[in-house]
Amino acid sequence: MPKNKGKGGKNRKRGKNEADDEKRELVFKEDGQEYAQVLRMLGNGRCEAMCIDGTKRLCHIRGKMHKKVWIAAGDIILVGLRDYQDDKADVILKYMPDEARLLKAYGELPDNTRLNEGIGGGLDEEDDGDGNDYIEFEDEDIDKI
Numbered sequence: 001m002p003k004n005k006g007k008g009g010k011n012r013k014r015g016k017n018e019a020d021d022e023k024r025e026l027v028f029k030e031d032g033q034e035y036a037q038v039l040r041m042l043g044n045g046r047c048e049a050m051c052i053d054g055t056k057r058l059c060h061i062r063g064k065m066h067k068k069v070w071i072a073a074g075d076i077i078l079v080g081l082r083d084y085q086d087d088k089a090d091v092i093l094k095y096m097p098d099e100a101r102l103l104k105a106y107g108e109l110p111d112n113t114r115l116n117e118g119i120g121g122g123l124d125e126e127d128d129g130d131g132n133d134y135i136e137f138e139d140e141d142i143d144k145i
Contacts, residue, residue: 026099028108029078033092035109038075047071047091049079052110057089069094076100076115 029035036049036059045061059079061071071077071094079089095103103109 026102027078027093028103032083033078033080034089035103036077036079036089037113038071038073038077040073041071049077049089049091051079051089052113055086057087059089059091061091065091065094074114076103076109076113 034051034053036051036057038059039048039050039056041047042058045063045066047059047061048056049059050056057079059077065071071091076095076099077091078093078095080092081089097115100109100115104111104113104115109115
């Protein structure tokens with residue numbers, strides 16, 4: 001039988017649910033950084049985000065955050081801009097929902113930023129919103145089937 005050479009299995013790699021980010025200090029942007037909202041996740045550690053300055057950028061999630069901080073569409077993130085590539089950026093920090101609300105209250109984010117729902121969420125404009133997602137059949141329609 002082979003010797004065990006590792007230090008543990010899958011659960012060790014996954015790690016513990018550390019709640020050290022309960023009360024962290026709010027981080028504001030500096031020069032060379034920008035706030036952005038994630039439009040969609042692309043896979044391979046990348047996402048597409050709309051920055052507050054109005055530019056859509058391809059963002060790369062840094063390795064420290066890669067499997068520890070889960071980013072989804074609609075999240076507010078802090079990106080580091082590249083001086084040699086304007087259409088690409090690097091994700092530095094993901095803001096928790098309460099931190100994003102604080103940023104909006106401080107005036108860092110514009111008022112038209114939608115925080116609590118995802119980009120794809122919500123009702124469509126052509127939907128009448130009556131809540132009926134089923135189709136009614138007449139009795140004669142069922143008999144034909």
